[in-house]
Amino acid sequence: MDKTATKRDYSLLGRDAQAAVDSGLAAAEWYHTDIPRKQMKELMKREDGPAIRDTLIWLGSMVITGALGAYFWGSWWCVPFFLIYGVMYGSASDSRWHECGHGTAFKTRWMNDAVYQIACFMIMRNPVTWRWSHTRHHTDTVIVGRDPEIAVMRPPDLFRLVLNFFGLLDASYAMIDMVRNAAGIISAAEKTFIPEQEQPRVIRVARIWVLIYAATVAMAIYLGSLLPLMLIGLPRLYGAWHHVLTGLLQHGGLADNVIDHRLNSRSVYMNPFSRFVYWNMNYHVEHHMFPMVPYHALPQLHDMIKHDLPAPNKSMFEGYREMIPAFLWQLKNEDYFLKRELPPTAKPYREEFHAEPIAAE
Amino acid sequence: MSNWVEVCATGEIDEEDVIRFDHDGKTFAVYRSPDDRFFATDGLCTHEKVHLADGLVMDDIIECPKHNGRFSYMTGEAKGAPVCVDLKTYPVKVEDGSVFISLG
Numbered sequence A: 001m002d003k004t005a006t007k008r009d010y011s012l013l014g015r016d017a018q019a020a021v022d023s024g025l026a027a028a029e030w031y032h033t034d035i036p037r038k039q040m041k042e043l044m045k046r047e048d049g050p051a052i053r054d055t056l057i058w059l060g061s062m063v064i065t066g067a068l069g070a071y072f073w074g075s076w077w078c079v080p081f082f083l084i085y086g087v088m089y090g091s092a093s094d095s096r097w098h099e100c101g102h103g104t105a106f107k108t109r110w111m112n113d114a115v116y117q118i119a120c121f122m123i124m125r126n127p128v129t130w131r132w133s134h135t136r137h138h139t140d141t142v143i144v145g146r147d148p149e150i151a152v153m154r155p156p157d158l159f160r161l162v163l164n165f166f167g168l169l170d171a172s173y174a175m176i177d178m179v180r181n182a183a184g185i186i187s188a189a190e191k192t193f194i195p196e197q198e199q200p201r202v203i204r205v206a207r208i209w210v211l212i213y214a215a216t217v218a219m220a221i222y223l224g225s226l227l228p229l230m231l232i233g234l235p236r237l238y239g240a241w242h243h244v245l246t247g248l249l250q251h252g253g254l255a256d257n258v259i260d261h262r263l264n265s266r267s268v269y270m271n272p273f274s275r276f277v278y279w280n281m282n283y284h285v286e287h288h289m290f291p292m293v294p295y296h297a298l299p300q301l302h303d304m305i306k307h308d309l310p311a312p313n314k315s316m317f318e319g320y321r322e323m324i325p326a327f328l329w330q331l332k333n334e335d336y337f338l339k340r341e342l343p344p345t346a347k348p349y350r351e352e353f354h355a356e357p358i359a360a361e
Numbered sequence B: 001m002s003n004w005v006e007v008c009a010t011g012e013i014d015e016e017d018v019i020r021f022d023h024d025g026k027t028f029a030v031y032r033s034p035d036d037r038f039f040a041t042d043g044l045c046t047h048e049k050v051h052l053a054d055g056l057v058m059d060d061i062i063e064c065p066k067h068n069g070r071f072s073y074m075t076g077e078a079k080g081a082p083v084c085v086d087l088k089t090y091p092v093k094v095e096d097g098s099v100f101i102s103l104g
Helices: A015-023 A037-044 A049-071 A078-090 A092-102 A109-123 A127-139 A158-164 A168-182 A196-223 A227-231 A241-250 A272-278 A284-289 A295-308 A316-332
Strands: A336-338 A358-360 B004-009 B017-023 B026-032 B038-042 B056-058 B061-063 B070-072 B092-095 B098-102
Touching: A037 A295, A049 A078, A049 A092, A049 A109, A049 A227, A049 A295, A078 A092, A078 A109, A078 A241, A092 A109, A092 A127, A092 A241, A092 A272, A109 A127, A127 A196, A158 A168, A158 A241, A158 A316, A168 A196, A196 A227, A241 A272, A241 A316, A284 A295, A316 A336, B004 B017, B004 B026, B026 B098, B038 B092
Parallel strands: A336 A358
Antiparallel strands: B004 B098, B017 B026, B026 B038, B056 B061, B061 B070, B092 B098
């Protein structure tokens, strides 16, 4: 513990970005558990049924709870309905954005695209920008200077984490980015992962969204009521808590700059409600190792390869119980991380690629 | 003059599937469509050089296993983000129960 911690530079244009390219960490070949081709094909197979069912429940519950919330607006009876509406809007949209972005949720392409656009609007992520950013996240998962989606940078900014349970910072930045993009400006960092021919689409979508939000605000002013914003926009704040609660567990407190998802990603057993909202992304090691496998097949994939993976956390509570102390250690020494132990049946880590100065025992 | 190279027996590729074929320092992907025709393309995705033979064949589409980029394996056309550059395709023929690709 007496070694000086390495200061990380998370800028996509900074020192560590170049170092990752120079060292071969960028666009590297990652570890995969062996699965026979026949079984893999079965797992990758696309279906419409599960996602149509889940989308009907998702949007249907929003229509019902949104209508009841509006009906009871002005009394405390609206609170439980907006609590559910908020989670469906501000958290379930995160997993729908994610899965439909991969194109794996539905077999039918237009259904994927339609749900992707709706979910992107709710979670306030430009559908073009975030498709490319997530592509990079899968190429260079938690590689410092390369991955634009590292939720908890080291040393962790715990105040920022708490604010994001209410979407405060994320939504503010999203609004600033939307207005900037609508003004026709693509940032230097965005240019590092969005191809030039895609950039006009970023601007077009941002302009459409500005019009929708302007109309919602105008309606709220006209009615003299917050209600339109309770239905569009604000749920991204008051309903964000669940996607942050589950999302932090994905990589929080684990290794960075490694090329084995078993070291930098976390699978966690969760209750059925959270798995519905999160669309099974609690099987996160499995998802990163095989992003072609649809969300509904992830439990099956988990059963098939768990012999080769670290044991999943048994609950969100257990995950947080190991992750929060790791964040606190990282405040003192940002090289600290939790090293996931492999079962005896697993293929070992290739330590030569993953040597880190300080790991939890 | 065509340089036909034998890839495998037809039965070695399942319907609606793909195999990897390496030859002379290059890698190719050889496909069998649902209607029992054979096709060949470069073996690596034009986005980030991932082997397409690990991907998923659906009708006339090959989907890359890393980022789900989609190509028509019949024409090589890139079908949208994150793939923007078309795949190179190669002529294929079947003779005496074997698949051959033409490497120019």
